[in-house]
Amino acid sequence: MTPLPLAQKATGWFFQPVALGRVAAMRFLAGAFIWVDWWWYMPWIIGHRHVPGELYQPLFIARVLPVFPVPNFEIVVGTLVVLLAASVPMMFNKAPRLFGWIVAIAYFEWMIIAMSYGKVDHGKFGFLILLFLLPTMPKARWGDRRNLSEHVGWGFNLVQIGVVCTYFFAAWAKIRYGGWEWVNSATMTWAILRRGTEYSNWLLEYPGLLRLSQWGMVGFELLSPVVMFVAAKRLKYGIVAFFYCFHLTVFLAVEISFLPHMVAMACFLPLERINPRELIRNAPRLPGLIRRKLKARKAVPAQTRPGEAAREAEPAS
Template sequence: MSWLTEAVPRGRVAAFRTLIYLFVAADLVIFTPWVRTRVSVPGDLYQPLLIGRLLPLPTPTETLVTVIFWALLLLALLAATGRAPRVLGWAVCALYLEWMIIAMSYGKVDHDRFGLLVALAVLPTAGRARHGDTTRTEAGGWALRVTQIAVICTYFLAAFAKLRFGGLDWLTGSVLARAIIRRGTDLADLIAQVPHLLIVAQFGIVAFELLSPVVFLLPPRWRLAMVGFFYSFHAVTIATITISFAPHLAAMTSFLPLERVRPLVWARRLIGRGPSEAATDVPPTDADTVPPGQDTVGARAERALDDQAPVVGRPVGP
């Protein structure tokens, strides 16, 4: 249990919370605005996921989807400030879950949003946290750890699904070749010309997904290196077959020391540094630039003024 609730700085929780809620707002307008087009699809084609059948949830209408969109956008931006973390957090979690149920109830379910949904579910339990706060919190540590587990489960269960439905033929088949034909880039076309490279890549993908839980056994420095490898894998995926896994990448920042990234503090320092540096940026005088052993009229005049001026802290007069 100590591993599951390992304390982390509150500043890390605050940074992760801000990032996740800002991503939710961006997701509505950049990655999943197409959900709003679902209202033009006949209601008979709406086949809700199991959770949508258990609750049960209504068939999406134009009014319902519009209300969810604007309410979620506003609440996510408010939640990103860190205020009322429980009330706003639970509200964002519920609305985004409904947004995803609407999105995924027409025949296609994306697995890259599992970690993000878990993050939204556990962040309200982390309590208050301020940027830059170095005090540690076990509640925040639990929220980050559960998100990390969800991220790694996404990898491990993806490999399990490949082997479950595709068997060993998935490893030696033409999965990547088909993906390149459908949505490949020029870089992917170059890679596809290398004999047997795509087969080797398929073996590598399954191997790294099955071994992904090893990240929890590594020391902190090596853990960050492995997480960096995860990000590089997705960078190659984007560059070759244009699949971003953006929600998954946002949830994976739960592994990173986000408390060290403080853009507002950096901006304030830059703003505050400008006038001070300008005030101290005085052109050098003759006394400052004269080589040792030489003297100038300007230097002698400055020394004479210094000799006549009272010294701060020393009594003047008898």
């Protein structure tokens, strides 16, 4: 029995081959963010080593899988040490599967420690999926565009679905818990009053514009799955660039950052084109290369239509 054309298209889309160079780039970005995370992005997590165990209210998954002990000084510090130590070889593609699994499990425990005291962030969902899928991918090197893998395509598609679900279900949660008042009330006004910056305080004088931004935000989140089905690469990259600009705007307006989500979203991009060794090697020659290209462009004679005399060159100033 031959598979239906629709099933063939779905399978081809889901397992579309991706260059291995993207795996090396995403491993480096994931490992680098882990260091940024504990040192700058969420440094308050390490403070839970001093929090009394009576305040620990484990997340649902920690209650379903009772393998997560109550955090104390040794568990919090030990988890962080293991996480940081394993992330370095993973970044540089040394035994990436072994250290990738260690990083994924340690970071998952790190999130249990972080989010079991009343604050739960949805911006880490895509990043967690990325960490658990990177160990399943083969060893890779920067700039490898020749070797393609359907398994890598499958893994990054799952990460992309996780990124899109973060947007879509954020809109669903707004409507579910806040109702349509979320978009019709002064939600952004309240946010700017609490966390406004010099870039957004002026918007308080335009409540209608803030209400329009609330509708635009929910509309954008509901339509975000479109990026998964766009075939034209330039259009897809343009949509992803809009996602990044959206998060930059939110950060400038109310200082809410989705940095781990933005790291996971990088799997949409053709990072296999980046080769750090070539960039470093060509860096000293880059100004000369740019000048030569500009001179070559100027040297090309202007194309003239048939029967039209060519323009005389203008004198150099």
